[in-house]
Amino acid sequence: MTDSSSVPVVPSATSEATRDQQVRFKSEGGKLLILLPPEGEGDIVNSAAILTWAEIWQQLKHRLDASDRFWQPETVVHLIARDRLLDARQLQQLAEALLEAQLHLKRVYTSRRQTAVAAATAGYSVEQQSPLAHLNQPSGEGGQALEEPLYLETTLRSGAEVQHNGTVVVLGDVNPGSAIVAAGDILIWGRLRGTAHAGSRGNARCVILALQMEPTQIRIANFVARAPETPPEPYTPEVAYVSEHGTIRITRAADFRRAQFEENPK
Amino acid sequence: MSRIIVVTSGKGGVGKTTTTANLGMALARRGRKVAVIDADFGLRNLDLLLGLENRIVYTALDVLAGQCRLEQALVKDKRHPNLVLLPAAQNRNKESVTPEQMKKIVGALTQAFQYILIDCPAGIEMGFQNAIAAARESLIVTTPEVSAVRDADRVVGLLEAAGIKNNRLIINRIRPAMVQANDMMSVEDVQEILAVPLVGIVPDDERVIVSTNKGEPLVLAETLSLAGQAFDNIARRLEGERVEFLDLNVPNDTFFSKLRKVLSTKLF
Numbered sequence: 001m002t003d004s005s006s007v008p009v010v011p012s013a014t015s016e017a018t019r020d021q022q023v024r025f026k027s028e029g030g031k032l033l034i035l036l037p038p039e040g041e042g043d044i045v046n047s048a049a050i051l052t053w054a055e056i057w058q059q060l061k062h063r064l065d066a067s068d069r070f071w072q073p074e075t076v077v078h079l080i081a082r083d084r085l086l087d088a089r090q091l092q093q094l095a096e097a098l099l100e101a102q103l104h105l106k107r108v109y110t111s112r113r114q115t116a117v118a119a120a121t122a123g124y125s126v127e128q129q130s131p132l133a134h135l136n137q138p139s140g141e142g143g144q145a146l147e148e149p150l151y152l153e154t155t156l157r158s159g160a161e162v163q164h165n166g167t168v169v170v171l172g173d174v175n176p177g178s179a180i181v182a183a184g185d186i187l188i189w190g191r192l193r194g195t196a197h198a199g200s201r202g203n204a205r206c207v208i209l210a211l212q213m214e215p216t217q218i219r220i221a222n223f224v225a226r227a228p229e230t231p232p233e234p235y236t237p238e239v240a241y242v243s244e245h246g247t248i249r250i251t252r253a254a255d256f257r258r259a260q261f262e263e264n265p266k
Numbered sequence: 267m268s269r270i271i272v273v274t275s276g277k278g279g280v281g282k283t284t285t286t287a288n289l290g291m292a293l294a295r296r297g298r299k300v301a302v303i304d305a306d307f308g309l310r311n312l313d314l315l316l317g318l319e320n321r322i323v324y325t326a327l328d329v330l331a332g333q334c335r336l337e338q339a340l341v342k343d344k345r346h347p348n349l350v351l352l353p354a355a356q357n358r359n360k361e362s363v364t365p366e367q368m369k370k371i372v373g374a375l376t377q378a379f380q381y382i383l384i385d386c387p388a389g390i391e392m393g394f395q396n397a398i399a400a401a402r403e404s405l406i407v408t409t410p411e412v413s414a415v416r417d418a419d420r421v422v423g424l425l426e427a428a429g430i431k432n433n434r435l436i437i438n439r440i441r442p443a444m445v446q447a448n449d450m451m452s453v454e455d456v457q458e459i460l461a462v463p464l465v466g467i468v469p470d471d472e473r474v475i476v477s478t479n480k481g482e483p484l485v486l487a488e489t490l491s492l493a494g495q496a497f498d499n500i501a502r503r504l505e506g507e508r509v510e511f512l513d514l515n516v517p518n519d520t521f522f523s524k525l526r527k528v529l530s531t532k533l534f
Binding site: 054057058061062065155157158159160173175176177193 | 395416417419420422423424426427428429459461
């Protein structure tokens, strides 16, 4: 419906490095895995990119609140702490927050001795891995399949950033100052006013859908676009996609299939 | 069970301290036992707004250092016996207190007070973390400006992450005439972004500045100003009363403003 100016940009190398700086949840074989971002000891260059415990804690709480009804009560949780140093107090804080969501922390994977000792003392089964073990875990390597869609039932407020190696579905508003970076599509059942980046690993066929599209910025693969200065009134559900001409376009959701059909006549 | 409420905003200068002082006084006048805590270590202001600066002997930091008992540091208000102030230290900074210490102090105050209002410093760093550590609910103060609303949004996210779910919104310094002329964000615009239940709308009022400088909260005035009335209403809503929001449009609809409106519509 509205054509917005868009310029291709060079995919930023930093996004690869920061991709791992996020608490990740994964369900596997009926268990819930919680992956903490690595601490990367001795890597002073990257120290600004390393999350503190307080930041990890915020992400974790936010994610627990947003997805709590997607886990069966009494689900078992395995914590993959990698090279994070966790003390007994932090482990207890974590277990309590999980318990509130009716999740049970049972096992801790770590490559740090102190974390292993703290976890064992607190009564969890511990698996100590060699420091290099986390490198074997799928992270940051190209050409891997997308993860399961991430479903969030929350308002993403200013400062919140969600990164996911797959499609992201948000039931709620995405406020200005927040950002979603997804390797797949982004579907927002609410208002999009923040920044959304779909197909973050280069897939230009990804789309961004929102009931009310007023983004700060939209990115699909390597393309960037601002929203039109004069938003359409009244708002209707819209879809942002990369057109044949290599620009990001926004079209009414009802017209989306047709628009694509007209542009790519089979 | 006493209510522990943090008054916070993210952005500075939107009226956290004014709100804390006025709500504290309004609640005290309604017969509640109220303690207001200045959590703005190093940049304390609450004592000035309450006109209690010259009565401070000990501060919260002296209590933590074991130099005095908590009761000794509490400054009783000169007008109302139900209101006490726990002043912050002026000669230290936010890093000199930890969230655990804040919890300890507030925990001790819950024994004797029904309301504990914590005046949060601007920002989201250590001072903010200290101020919200003990709180069970929050009042988020914002002005109808994009910057203030953006910061308030961030703060709501942080409060939710900290497990404080009972958050309510106060929109301060609204200018109905400007809203009507579409030059200012309206209450609806702010609410649409923040999606937090509204507990009060306070109009912009020059008398707020006078009251700040005199150290006399607005709610003490014999004839309440509109802003004073708004704060008093917020206190009543906190108490669970149902109070209609003030109709701010009426006093502005004088002959002159009407005239100005007619003129401005013709001009543009």
